[in-house]
Amino acid sequence: MMDKCEGEGFYSTSFKEKADVYVINGCCVTSRAAYETRLFAKKALQNNKQAKVIVLGCPSYMQREREMLKEIGVHFILGHSYKHEMPDFILRAMNGESGIFADDYSKSYVDESVLCRFGNRARAFCKVEEGCNFHCTFCILPMVRGKERSKSIENVLKEIKCLIESGHKEIVLTGTNIGSYRFGFKKLLQLIEQMDGEFRIRISSIEPVYIDDSLINILKESKRIVKHMHIPLQSGSEKILKLMGRPYKKEDYYNIAWRLNKLGIALGTDIIVGFPTETDEDFKEEEAFVKSLPLQYAHVFVYSKREKTPAASIKGEINGKIAKNRSKIIRRIIALKNYAFRKSLEGKRVELITEPTKVVIDGKAYRKGVSKEYVVVLIPSSVPPHERLWARIVHVNRNFTFAEYEEKA
Numbered sequence: 001m002m003d004k005c006e007g008e009g010f011y012s013t014s015f016k017e018k019a020d021v022y023v024i025n026g027c028c029v030t031s032r033a034a035y036e037t038r039l040f041a042k043k044a045l046q047n048n049k050q051a052k053v054i055v056l057g058c059p060s061y062m063q064r065e066r067e068m069l070k071e072i073g074v075h076f077i078l079g080h081s082y083k084h085e086m087p088d089f090i091l092r093a094m095n096g097e098s099g100i101f102a103d104d105y106s107k108s109y110v111d112e113s114v115l116c117r118f119g120n121r122a123r124a125f126c127k128v129e130e131g132c133n134f135h136c137t138f139c140i141l142p143m144v145r146g147k148e149r150s151k152s153i154e155n156v157l158k159e160i161k162c163l164i165e166s167g168h169k170e171i172v173l174t175g176t177n178i179g180s181y182r183f184g185f186k187k188l189l190q191l192i193e194q195m196d197g198e199f200r201i202r203i204s205s206i207e208p209v210y211i212d213d214s215l216i217n218i219l220k221e222s223k224r225i226v227k228h229m230h231i232p233l234q235s236g237s238e239k240i241l242k243l244m245g246r247p248y249k250k251e252d253y254y255n256i257a258w259r260l261n262k263l264g265i266a267l268g269t270d271i272i273v274g275f276p277t278e279t280d281e282d283f284k285e286e287e288a289f290v291k292s293l294p295l296q297y298a299h300v301f302v303y304s305k306r307e308k309t310p311a312a313s314i315k316g317e318i319n320g321k322i323a324k325n326r327s328k329i330i331r332r333i334i335a336l337k338n339y340a341f342r343k344s345l346e347g348k349r350v351e352l353i354t355e356p357t358k359v360v361i362d363g364k365a366y367r368k369g370v371s372k373e374y375v376v377v378l379i380p381s382s383v384p385p386h387e388r389l390w391a392r393i394v395h396v397n398r399n400f401t402f403a404e405y406e407e408k409a
Ligand code: SF4
Pocket: 132, 133, 134, 135, 136, 139, 140, 141, 142, 176, 177, 207
């Protein structure tokens, strides 16, 4: 989108600066994300009262979100498929036009565009699929992103080639439900494996039901796929998993987690607490289950009721304070697991890809790098960005992982 806009003569600036037009990539998957989208729209108009504001993404589908954004003074609210026409919408907004253009999923729009640059980042995201045919009862995504549509294998490979030629060293394959990639996700991985170039592959997130023997074999044999998988668990209570409409049992997840662990693959997950009817007993079961898993990290969410989802009509909402407390308990367990995982890397060599981002800690500047295991590692800031290199982990504390540069990878 940025490429297209810059090609038409627009230039981007930091959000804090006064801009003529603000384009906000919105989200409404959780009530928090929807709130933050509105907050950004408000801030944009506070920065410049005369500015035009365009919100892109799933809020365009939700009647309530659209009304609230209009009230704030947003000029255009657009569905994802309109992002390619952004230069046109910017001009229209500057000419005083406004409107709402939601995606029409009945038309099964497939984004076949081939991206060649992902900003200044070392790691580029390649979206191979959009939409989901699953029916998790808490999830609004199938409604706001529509049914599964996949980019052709040819265009995915073209995009990866182009991103590598632009200097990106890691390609993160993304999608709403990537395992359901229509033309065969495993076949796609095998084709990417055979491509030329110095790059590595990361799978952003994949549902447990897609982890079978043949995928595990691909992960084992691959020279490109990193040693990290993100597999959403969502709940550690059998009853809640069923109510969530998740098509697996705790035991299935447990077996997958430990099989991957034996292959040295670091595991990340998503967990929702406070789902309707989650009793203290259910939560205790969840807590014990989370403790039993070899997790590197987890994104922990408090259940967020989204209108029109089946879970929204389940009676037995959990008190906000109780849900927050449960989230705190799980986060604490995860923090300990994450620390133990990073501590286990102390003294070891890790392969990093360095990002342009620097951080200052106790007056000393560091460059950020991401390891194959998905650990953010800090190395001396003199190391240039966009490098693929070996570094040795020299110190790990509760918050950071420090390393010394060793050699180019
Ligand atoms: S698989 Fe993921 S995107 Fe699809 S419905 Fe379930 S939670 Fe939502």
